[in-house]
Amino acid sequence: MTAPCIMSVCECNVFYLRGWLLKALLLLAAMQLSCADCPKSCVCNIPNEVHCTFKYLTAVPDHFPPAVERINLGYNGITFLRESNFLRLEKLQLLMLHSNTIYSIEDSVFKDLRSLKVLKMSHNKIRKIDKETFKGLNGLLRLHIDHNQIEFINPEAFYGLTNLQLVQLEGNQLQQLHADTFITLRHSRVFKVSSLRTINLCDNLLSALPAEIFQGCSQLEKLFLHGNPWRCDCQMKWFSAWTHKNTGVLKCNQDRRGHLCPVCETPASQLSKPLTILNYDAYTCTKPWIKSHLKQKNINLEEGDFIPVYPKDFIAPLGTIQMNLTDQFYRQASLTCTVQTPTALENLTQNVTRNKEKNMVELSTLITTYLVCNIDHEHIQQLWKIVATYSDSPMRLKRDVMLEKNPEIVYRYSQENGGEEEITTNIKAIIKATPSWLMQQELSFQLDRTTTTFSTLHIKYQSVVSLDFEALPSKKDHYSWTMIKRDNQTKTEQTVITGGVVKLSCQIQGEPKPLMEWILPDGSKVRAPFYSEDRRIIISSDGVLTLRGADASDTGLYRCIATNYMDADVLTFRIVTLMKRGREWLLMSKLLLKCLPLINF
Template sequence: MFAEVCGQQGPWALLLLWCISLSAADLSWPCPQKCNCRQDTLEVNCSTKHLTGVPEGLPNNAKRLDLSGNRLKTLSRRQFYGLSKLEDLDLSENVISMIEVEAFQGLKNLRFLRIKNNRLKIIPVGVFSGLSNLRSLDISKNEILVFLDYTFQEMGNLREMNAGENDLVFISQRAFVGLLSLQELNVDRSNLTSIPTEAFSQLQSLTKMRLRRLTISILPNNAFRRLHQLRTLQILQWPSLETLNSNSLIGLNLTTLVISNCNLSAVPYTSLRHLVYLRYLDLSYNPITSIQGNLLGELLRLQEFHLAGGSLLRIEPGAFRGLVHFRLLNVSSNRLTTLEESAFHSVGNLQTLRLDRNPLTCDCRLLWVVRRRFRLNFDGRQPTCSAPDHVRKREFRDFSEVELPVVFICRQARILDRQTQEASVDEGINIQFECKADGYPPPSITWLSPQQTPLSSVGRIRILANGSLEVRYVQVHDTGAYLCIAANAAGNDSISVNLKVRSFPRNYTSPYFSDEGWVETSLPPSTNSSEQVSNPYPFDAKTLVIATTMGFLSFLSSVAICFVFMFFWSQSKGQIKHTATIDFVPRTSMGGSGDGADTGRFTMKLI
């Protein structure tokens, strides 16, 4: 009968049947008031509806529930108990300050939970009970002060947790117990005063960690022990971080390390030396002034090195020697004037080079870069000459092949005055030897001692700022030939000077230089005690009188203090007799026994 009616009515009957089925479906999938529901995606959207509580009548088979941007204050126990199919729950940007224990009980299929930007100060143990299948948890931008022991113990499948931008001051040692699968952790902008090493050591599946805007000034030894699976460590925006201890990263097998926007003044070579799996190193925005030679060679797999926005003045020859896989160097926005080819193990492996925003001097030292200007990737930012003046502000790509031998040139270092310098002097005086040189680029001046050891700008024998050598308070063992070397990228030049120091006779009055400084004496110091003249009177008469007087005054002061103490002590003992009567029998002038003689008496007053 129904088929006959459909056949007679045609498409109108089909449309009627579709409307009836749609109405029945709507009746079976209720939607709370003020919320928007989509049955096709099983999504309930209650975002920014000014709700003060979780709405009632939520469909039991909903997979996504968005309650963000409302005015929720509290989540009660088993608040979402009937939503066993729920996979994604967003509670962000509310005013939640309290979550009761087992608030999420029953959400056995929940995968994503976001509670960021609320007012939580503490998370009681048991709040996350029942979330055994949770994969991602975001509790950032709250006011959480502490993570207690076993806070996350039932979240064995959690892979990612964002706990950044809280007021964290302490993480208990067992706070992360149970997070057996956690791979990524962010603890940003907290008030931690030390690395919670014991807590982190529970996260043995962790592969990525980000620590941003902490106030810790030093990274201690064994800071991340037991994190053998950690591959990416990001330490960002620690303005107080100045030092990494030598074993601070021990035990890690990192492939990516970022220590950016901190206060490191030098590359932490000793802390990095064991990171043989490291491929990506970023030390940008630190006040590092140089990259030394032959100290990164143990990072055998290093491919990228970033040190942008620093204070780099020099990259020494051999800085990247031994790095056979090195592909990218980013040293933009520094104070480099040049970058020599000798800094690299092989420039043929180099693919990307960022040299922009440096005051580059375009001479022979940069010729190797210009010749590769069409093959190297400058990441869209061409290097620019700052000197010499006639090529100032010109980009490398603007130079033609004809110009290269004319512009990118150097002139070998040459010592200007090659006149022989010899000096024969007595002990104790100061002397200087000059060494002036010319060349392009300006050569550096070094001096070698007679023992062929380099001299420095400090000490009794030192190199002055103008390149001269100064020997102060010359001594006999300073005798010898000193070598001045002027060097630049085009070559070296050298010249030697001779110094001869005459010693004084033993009976000659002369000053000498000792460990205590410059001493005036009639004889030089002697270690032979038999040659020393002993003085039978080590003190003069004036010294003896002063010492005796001071000793006598000290004695009188002590006696006076004792009498004063005895006087006050006697006053505290009650009634005191101030007179004493003494009877006595005087002797007879004849020397008798005195029997029957008159007795005498006198009275004595006590003070």
């Protein structure tokens, strides 16, 4: 009676064994297929992973399984990356290239890695990051390029990496960064935002940062800056206000060396003081000076006047705005103005939303800029009676209706009642502007009497701008950048004895190639290459100004300007000419050099 039961159990076991064997054969076939695709000298035991560590590789393997998701090429001797190294690896999520000797990266080498989330290239010999180095990494979240030899980062290097949250740049040789370095998305020339939440710049050679470098980083949560030779002078004055507004973002590191915070290296009065405790007034610049006992010697010093020159002075206007104004007395006036590049973006917020399978950025910010308006002398009285009322308090206008849509958008605005403290003259305005986003729901205009002249009106413009645009780089976007090279060897203070020779070096770079101009102490502006009539001042096309036969009239400020009219940079040098009178001039010149701080105005 038991035999049928036993046979039944056996039959069940047979079926079970057959099923198990079939699965094992399928798995074995898959493993064999994986091994067939596995690069030589690498290990592919885990599905969708390739491990090639400690294999003495000098180049990236010729092929990888097309479905691979993780590749580890760390701890080898790879020296360069070619454009063909990672083609068609569209599912790759993790790429480890750390601890090699990579010094050369071809453009667009990662262009097919649309799914990559983490790229680790720490501990290599990379010296520069170009515009196309990270092209195509739109999904990248974490970028580790620490402990290389990076000296230069193209301002467009991270542009288009709209999901990037962390950049590790610790332990490189950076001495200078462009203000747009960490921008990942732009809209027009004005609105620049960054998706970054963590930036590590520790242990570089940075002594200063541009005032706008974190302006678009509204999501920044952690910033590491220790281990740099910070120069806590007027160039970093903005940093105090930024840290106060962004409380808790600037971080200190904790490791075996202890609690590491960024500190000042210069000037001597601020040596070793933490940046976190310096107040706004502590960041100061002083002109070169001579101690009183030196002035009693046979040396004359003429400094010349100091008139600030700013990069924005050499950038083309943003656009134009036309206004037809009418007040409560039916006085009418027309204005045509150029719109200057905005001086400030405040309270910037950004939010990424999903709309019809597209990622959209909702951006809001308070924008401040200035209008420079030509005066129509035939109607100057009417115009002045309308606008002069609004010099102490602004004219606030609210958008009513669209009057025209084609060929250009035109809106009608009406004055808002600003309360008891603000003047109201029932202004009505018809406004047309380029770019059109200048015509926001509410606008504020205020006459600036301090800069207004007989020929032009200067009017302060403010508005909260709200925009929606796609979270992808625009193909129509034309970006320009300019930089003058500055490093810790840049000497902006020069002393020369009467009759001597002095050279000032101004190395410029940018895209498109910028023009170089110099403003001399007498106020004249010249363009390189240049030769003065007496051949005493020669400016070469590569940016070197040579002054021969120096005399007292040569003392003053020499400003090097690089501009392509969409971006500009200024580097100011000071030359001090010493008059030789008696035998003590040599000793005094050496003492004077010690009294001249290196200041870049």
